[in-house]
Amino acid sequence: MPTISMFYGILVLMYFRDDRRHHLPHIHVRYQGEEAALTIDDGVVFDGSLPRKQLKMIQAWIEIHKEELLLNWELAVNGEEPFRIAPLQ
Secondary structure, eight states: OEEEEETEEEEEOTTTTTOOOHOOOOEEEEEETTTEEEEEETTEEEEOOOOOOHHHHHHHHHHHHHHHHHHHHHHHHTTTOOOOOOOOO
């Protein structure tokens, strides 16, 4: 489960071959013991939860980096190492 970005205490992860369970492009996010899975397409939380402030930050980050995230998704579902993506600044 490679970490593809980290900012403001938020870890963004993308698991290898993770399309079998959820069947849609998504990321996993961890923040202070909380975890959530969010869709890349629209930043919707479909599993878990995050504090409101961190959720808004990660949704903005997803919007900024959507193309890179989708490229990473293709790499990860094929078992390849996804690349790092710039943090939210």
